[in-house]
Amino acid sequence: MAFVKNLFDKNFIEYASYVIRDRAIPDLEDGLKPVQRRIMHTLFEVNDGYFQKVSFVVGRTMKYHPHGDASIYGALVNLANKEIFIEKQGNFGNKFTGDPASAGRYIECRVHPLAKEFLVTNPAITKYVPNYDGRDTEPEVYRSKLPLVLLMGAEGIAVGMSTKILPYNLREVLEAEIKCLKGEKFDIYPDTSTGGLIDVSGYNDGNGKIITRAQFDTSDDKKLLITELPFDTDAKSLLKSIDAAYKAGKIKISSVENFTTNRCLIEIRLPRGVYSKDVIDALYAYTDCEKSIACQMLVIKDGMPTVMTATEIIKYYAKKLVAIIKEELEFERGKLTDELHVRTLERIFVEERIYKKIETMKTAEDVAKAVKKGFVPFKSELVRDVSDEDVEHLLSIPIRRISLFDINKNKEQVNVINGRLKEIARRLKKLTACAVEYLQDMIEKFQKLADEAQKDGKDFTLDRHTKIASFSAVDVKEVAKRDLPLRYDEKGYLGTSVYGGTEVLKVTPFDRIFIMRHSGIYSVCDVPEKLFVDTGMWYCNYADKEIISDVLFTVIYRDPKTKFCFIKRCRIPSWIMNRDYLIAPDGMEVLHVDTREKFTFTLHYTKKPRMKIKEESFNSADFEEKGHKTQGIRLSDHETDKVEVASADGQLTLI
Numbered sequence: 203m204a205f206v207k208n209l210f211d212k213n214f215i216e217y218a219s220y221v222i223r224d225r226a227i228p229d230l231e232d233g234l235k236p237v238q239r240r241i242m243h244t245l246f247e248v249n250d251g252y253f254q255k256v257s258f259v260v261g262r263t264m265k266y267h268p269h270g271d272a273s274i275y276g277a278l279v280n281l282a283n284k285e286i287f288i289e290k291q292g293n294f295g296n297k298f299t300g301d302p303a304s305a306g307r308y309i310e311c312r313v314h315p316l317a318k319e320f321l322v323t324n325p326a327i328t329k330y331v332p333n334y335d336g337r338d339t340e341p342e343v344y345r346s347k348l349p350l351v352l353l354m355g356a357e358g359i360a361v362g363m364s365t366k367i368l369p370y371n372l373r374e375v376l377e378a379e380i381k382c383l384k385g386e387k388f389d390i391y392p393d394t395s396t397g398g399l400i401d402v403s404g405y406n407d408g409n410g411k412i413i414t415r416a417q418f419d420t421s422d423d424k425k426l427l428i429t430e431l432p433f434d435t436d437a438k439s440l441l442k443s444i445d446a447a448y449k450a451g452k453i454k455i456s457s458v459e460n461f462t463t464n465r466c467l468i469e470i471r472l473p474r475g476v477y478s479k480d481v482i483d484a485l486y487a488y489t490d491c492e493k494s495i496a497c498q499m500l501v502i503k504d505g506m507p508t509v510m511t512a513t514e515i516i517k518y519y520a521k522k523l524v525a526i527i528k529e530e531l532e533f534e535r536g537k538l539t540d541e542l543h544v545r546t547l548e549r550i551f552v553e554e555r556i557y558k559k560i561e562t563m564k565t566a567e568d569v570a571k572a573v574k575k576g577f578v579p580f581k582s583e584l585v586r587d588v589s590d591e592d593v594e595h596l597l598s599i600p601i602r603r604i605s606l607f608d609i610n611k612n613k614e615q616v617n618v619i620n621g622r623l624k625e626i627a628r629r630l631k632k633l634t635a636c637a638v639e640y641l642q643d644m645i646e647k648f649q650k651l652a653d654e655a656q657k658d659g660k661d662f663t664l665d666r667h668t669k670i671a672s673f674s675a676v677d678v679k680e681v682a683k684r685d686l687p688l689r690y691d692e693k694g695y696l697g698t699s700v701y702g703g704t705e706v707l708k709v710t711p712f713d714r715i716f717i718m719r720h721s722g723i724y725s726v727c728d729v730p731e732k733l734f735v736d737t738g739m740w741y742c743n744y745a746d747k748e749i750i751s752d753v754l755f756t757v758i759y760r761d762p763k764t765k766f767c768f769i770k771r772c773r774i775p776s777w778i779m780n781r782d783y784l785i786a787p788d789g790m791e792v793l794h795v796d797t798r799e800k801f802t803f804t805l806h807y808t809k810k811p812r813m814k815i816k817e818e819s820f821n822s823a824d825f826e827e828k829g830h831k832t833q834g835i836r837l838s839d840h841e842t843d844k845v846e847v848a849s850a851d852g853q854l855t856l857i
Contacts, residue, residue: 226358230501231343233350237277240266243340245313253291257306266333266340279303285662299462300436320348327529349519365500368392373664376641382520383638397430397667407511408499413675416491420478428468437462440490447488486676523637535626542619543585550580551596552607682710697732706742714745722785722792726777740795756822758794759786765841770834771827793845803847807840
């Protein structure tokens, strides 16, 4: 048994770690989940400048992602619709209407021309690891120059944790990073291409919540036009929520027409006597025209799940961009230094006729020594010492190339290399300025793409779509009208589904009801459909503390053992939902409950021999109000048979 438990614990931990790190949560380094990273790696591999069938790309990706083609296809469509990773051709779905993409065999894609500029694929900088079967390699994570985790947004549920990162505006993110590099203050907020309004007062830099709303055109009093959609909503789901609210009687509308294509346009016509200003709050309250979205920026940082803020992510990427630019410059410097060394070796080898010195050598070892010895007088011109690999390269130069060697061309190449090395040295001293220059250049390139997209009728733009506004979520309870009758019948049933009987109150489905039963038990519950509360219910009202605390309850009860009668006057200041309370002490028999401030009642005593006083009258106002947990005051030392209470109209009610 202990072995099984240990095995279960070990396997569960491994499974949880796998789901968190390799399935659901994006990596901070490149903002991608593993399936997205593998799609990009495949696209880089098959990139030949032409469009490829999506089904072909999905099939090629499966050798890196062993979880089926459905997840790959969905992730590829999502990446393509971000407009900065993949160029698309064909129907990739419609984010406004909610229509899905066509099958993979009908649509095509290729890697975006700018993707290689912000995703570093150089193996000297990006670490590659074996894939799941060891036949190929894939990037562990890309070294991304842009904060893709913010540009992409992400949503995922793992074991014991989840992430919800809203997408941000491309230009605003890059400008925020520039400000960060310059040491200036910045603020960034989410943005989505479907538009709408958002209130970010509770956003907490990515770890709070936003309230998002549709944008209405109310220029016509008799109809409403929905022109922009809230976050995470399409026209299809919005119409479904409107239809559900209409069928439930929550909103009054005449008809709904959906004209959404590449932008949102939903027309809601109103019935006679209803105007647009009367319907807006109900649409916010009962439909997806208003949504509250909770956010949490959970990412994988250094192999561990970490909650970060948008500001922290911008600062992290600003430092990382500087580091990547430094690594790229140092890599290029090393490569150019090697090339400069080779060019210098070739020039000296040909110009000084060192190759002539190897003609008399008998062995390979003597040849190598002769070549190295020939370079000794020119050691000051060399970048580094001559290695065996250098000798091998020189000896592999064809005779034809030696005879046609152009000294002047070689010198020009060397000058170009030296010029670039000086430029690299200068840039290495100003890395922050280089990072700012890179970001500004990327903004210009993306703006150029956006301008071209606008000419082609596409909706890719760097402009902000979602408007930031200040508003509070509409409370359904405030919008709901109290027009639902709460009835009580002679059988002792109370509820909105009770037919016949007496109408007690007009309620909404969100009200809470205070009930005082015939037994003296009181409780608070949600509006019931049909609840048995016993016959002779004393009191029923809205469970509003201001209403109930103003009510003075007068209780007349009797001790079943002694038959003595007591009176208790109290208010009820608090309660717990769906819990029964006794207004009289436990075991007592409640004879009457009254909510009038003042009334008279008569006790009729049990008849006994030689008993002179047979009844006695009292005024409720003569008794002091006490706490609801206190005992009552004994009214008489005589055994009570019954109580007569004066009704509001002067008649007596016999209990």
